[in-house]
Each structure stands twice: as C-alpha cells, then as structure tokens.
Amino acid sequence: MRIDEFRKNLNDNGVDIAVLYNTGSFEPNPNFFYFTGYSGYGCLAVPKKSKPFILAPKMEAERASKSSKIKVAVADKETFLESLASKIKKTGARARTVGIDKNSISLNQFIRIKKIFKNKKFHDISSMCQSLRKIKTSEEIEYIKKSCSYADKIIQECIKNFRYFRTESEAAAFLEFESKSMGLDLSFKPIVASGSNASMPHYEPKRTPIKKGFCVIDFGVKYNGYCSDITRTIYFGEPSGKEIEIYQLLLDVQQHLVEEAGSGKNCGELYDSANAALGKYKKYFTHGLGHGIGVEIHELPNLTSNSKDVLENGIPFTIEPGIYISGKLGIRIEDSVLFNNGKAEPLTKTTKDLLII
C-alpha cells in the first residue's frame, strides 16, 4: 500500500533510502507487511529515487515473489547483510540518511546495520509509517469490512454452539477452526474468559470447565492481512438482577460512545466521556477505550487518557469499554467502527443484547 506516498515522505524528510526488516516470525513487522504484502524473512529497501526491492533468502524467494508486487532479489553473499549492501550499491542510491523503523528493529540488528552503512545518519521512520497507515485506502477499508463480517459470522456460530463446549479452550479452538478453515488468520489469540477469569482483560483460555457467570469472548480475524476485532459478553447460567443491571449500564455506555464518536471530540475526550458515563464503576475500567485497526490489531489512533489523536474519514477503530471486578466478574462490549463523515459506522453487527446460555 501507498509506497509512492511513502517515497514522497522519505524525500520530504531528507531520507535517501529506507530499510525495513522482517524476521519471519509469527507476527510480521507490520510496516514491512503493509508495503510488501509478504510476511516472511526479508528486507525491504526503498531508495528515494530508484525502484524499491525486497531482498529474501533463497529458501523464501519463491514465496516472496508470489506474495508481493515488489521485485524480489535473492541474497547471494555469505551473509544477508553483505547481500543487502551489495544490492543497495547496485541501485546507485547515494545514501547519506538511512530511514529505519526504530520501533521494530532490535538493538543488535541496528548495530549490524550500522556496520554496512558506515558514517550514515539514521532517521526514525516509525511514526511516518504509523501515520501513513492510520487513514485507510478504499481497498484497505474493503478488506477490514470483509474481515469484520467474517468475525461476526464466526462469533455468532460460536455463541450458537456455546452450550456444547466443555472448556474455554474448546470454545477458543472452535473460533480458530472456523477461521482457519476459511483460510483466515487470527488478529490475536481468541479470549474466552468465563466466570471470575473474565476479570483479566487479556486472559488466556484454559482447559478448564466453563464457569457460570459472564463469559467474555474477544475475537478477530485477518482478511488479506487486515484485522477485525469484536467482543461480546454472554451469560452462562442465571444472571442476578444486579448482574443484568451492570451489563445494561455498560451496554448503554458503549452504544452512547459509538454515537458520541461522531461528535468531533478527540480520542482522549472520548475516553474521559466513557469514564464519566461509567460512574461508580469507572475504577473497574482498567484499559483504554479503543484503538485503530489495520494490518496490526493495535494501531493509531489511541483512545486512551490524554490522547490528542483525532478521528478522520477512513479511520477504522474499536470502541470497547469494560468492567472488571477482580475475582468476581468481567464484562466487555466491543465493536469495530469506521469513522466516516462525522459518524462512527459499526462494522461488527452481532447483537449486543445479553445472551443467556
């Protein structure tokens, strides 16, 4: 995406060449993937004035070529870095200032890269990349809409079958199976947190019987590399009047915030508004109100305390207030929404009525 805009930004910032690494682990470097569409081991070099290229080891060259529109060069020297140095030399790019992503490059990678770019200046392009990625192209919005629609479908199937799951792990496995069968990746490991486990917002499902009480299901898939994110909280057993009341309060807050997100308030103000609306429960709301989504599950903007981030057309993000009472209960209700013409349009559409299983 947007590699021409990226090159223009490099130029504006006096960067002669940008170099982005990917180590080929589970989660690709998001900026590398964003520009290349390839998620394996390699390096993207973007000279200001000549064509960008991906350098990949021999074993990954075929995969890289099939994943990316960018030309792939094969590493053919003793070390990967020697290959990189030699390929860059061949482009004729005279690099005085080298752009690197200081968020994703490890200190040791940097020490090694400094050796091949002797006496160069290094410019951090992490913010530049994040900002570029914040507002989505129409193609990206299509991917995210599709991703959300898959997430809706799969979470609904999970809830429909919930009574058959003996353990949290089984429910999580079901979500993964449905996703993977459709050739979709996960945005993150699904959270299925039952009973008192639900008070841990990032709980990891275990092979333990599903406990009575609220059960938080937080889930998302990746479609063409683009994330969706949805949370529904269902009730397993018989809720008390008090529990229904807390759920309803949170639901009202969440729905109100989806409307308020179109009001022109910035992200920090929306977070404050959530806290105010939660009243005496605000001390049980222990995380941010939401975050942008894209090739990463957490992107700009940040809907957190004091955030000055502003919502603009073409920004997809989440609205996910929660109430967590340690050792007792947890409830979270989350939608992915798209900011468009002063409205936050919900992209996830699964019912938010309290479902009692």
Added chain:
Amino acid sequence: MRIDEFRKNLNDNGVDIAVLYNTGSFEPNPNFFYFTGYSGYGCLAVPKKSKPFILAPKMEAERASKSSKIKVAVADKETFLESLASKIKKTGARARTVGIDKNSISLNQFIRIKKIFKNKKFHDISSMCQSLRKIKTSEEIEYIKKSCSYADKIIQECIKNFRYFRTESEAAAFLEFESKSMGLDLSFKPIVASGSNASMPHYEPKRTPIKKGFCVIDFGVKYNGYCSDITRTIYFGEPSGKEIEIYQLLLDVQQHLVEEAGSGKNCGELYDSANAALGKYKKYFTHGLGHGIGVEIHELPNLTSNSKDVLENGIPFTIEPGIYISGKLGIRIEDSVLFNNGKAEPLTKTTKDLLII
C-alpha cells in the same frame, strides 16, 4: 527456569541488574517467558543481590501473578518506565552496569530505557540467556517430550483424516483445532503445502484444493510453553517410481543423520554430512539441517553450514533434511530428537514410511 544460575552469570559478568521486556504480543520475548512463565506485557528486573520482580500494568497484574512464581509489582506512575525506575530504586540495587537483551529490545525501547538509567553501562545478555536455555533441565525435557507426544498424536489424526480435507487450509485448521481443544498452543503456524506449493519450505496453507503429489505437513505444539516440531510428507494420488525413489533417498539420509548425530560430530559437520549424502539433490536442499527447540521453535544449537555448535546431553533439536524442486515438488522429513549419552533419541515417533492417500 534457572533464575539462580542467571543471577550467578550476571554477577560473573559484572552486571548489577538485568531488565527484560515483554510487549505482550503473540509471541512473548522468549527470555522473559523462560524466567517468568508469564507471557503478557511487563518487565522482569533481576538485581544481582536482591529478589527479582515483574513489573506489570494494572490490567495484567492478576494474570501475571497467576502465571509466575516471581513477585509481581504493579505499575503505578504516569508512565511504565517511571514505575520501573521507582521500583528499582526501592530495591536499593546500585546499578552501574545494566543487562539488556539486545536481540529483543527495540532501538526505541533502548532509547527510552537509557533515559531512566542515566550514565550507565549496558551489557548485552542475549547470548548469556540463549546459552542458559540451550541445555534443558529435567523439567523442561519432560515438557518437550510431552509436547512431542501430543504433536505425534495430532499429526497422525490429521493424516488419518486427510482424505476428507478439501483444502490445505482445512487440513491446517484441523491441526490447530485438535491442539487448541487440548489447551495447547502452536509452536508455529502449521504448514500444509501440497503439490508444487511444497517447494516453498515456509509456505502458508491457502483455501485452495489440495493438489496431487507430495504434501508437506510441518507442525508442532507448545506444552507448558515448550515446543515440539515434526514434519511428515505424504503423497496424495499415485506416486511415480522416480518420486518414490527421491522420497526413499531423503528418508535414508534423515535416518542416517539421526544415527550420526550421536557420533560426536559438531553441528556444521552434520550439515555437511547431509549435503554429501544428498548427492546430486544437494542443490535442492535450501535450508539448515535443524535447530534446537525449547520455549522458542528456533534455539541453539544451529545445524547449519560452518556451525561450530556442539551437541551435549540435555539438548533437544530437530533433524530435517528436505528436497525442494521449484514449481515441481517438495519433501521434508523432520524429527525432534534429544541428545543423551552419545545418542540422538527420537522424541517424535510417527511412521516415516511414505503414506499414499
């Protein structure tokens, strides 16, 4: 694991305090997880002379305490780093030299951490941690054996049901579902690469019908955080005489290498031996012969060209020669084995006879 040995190593290397970060993404920082057993957001501080502690944000404190034997402190200042600085001050540790893992810390994290440790010397502890992790404790070996036995069971189920899968994605989803239902994590995304796709060693399964020909299934689970790794190549359709011959050659090479691994040769010599045994096919063998396994799927030792790594008792590793002919076929046969008293004991035990589906 081994935190006392770690502290001794810190002391021997003149390190006053070690600080390990984890950003809580899909894959935890392996050194952080190794010492803590906790995989969420946080920081492990190991002062040379006082007790180690984990610093975690409020939303993760309960989860961290339940995952780790190490004491958890909650971040209570404006920023996480201010909390860290304040907690470290309270331990009374006078830090002149700070140990950091330069492989896992990003350049920007380092820039931030330098601000709180003004005028300190930083010592790279990445190799120290990797070496500590190379030889496993008896507890770790039990976890890895169990992990391999689960991997065996699940890959066998997958092969048994193979005829029912319409697409590569479905076969991969099956492997994941079986794992997740048992509360097991994956060591890596399963590879199911059919027909000509199998010539890409790190191919990602797609929602495409399974092609006739060899199909590489590369899979592993994590049990208590410890990895297994197994690859079997099956045949979908009717293999030609030539194909059977190539498979048999690779199988002989693999079996011979498992025996040879006990001979006292170092890892580079074993890699050379694989190349020699592959004869005219060695140009189609495009990756290393194997790698250690542990909390990470790729650990020390490296069974690659020129590696000087030596096999010792208590080292689990893989032996995985392969033949990849671009656009035509791919075959890989891989076992996890444990070096013990001059023998490489296979931990994965699924049959290696060519299975024709």
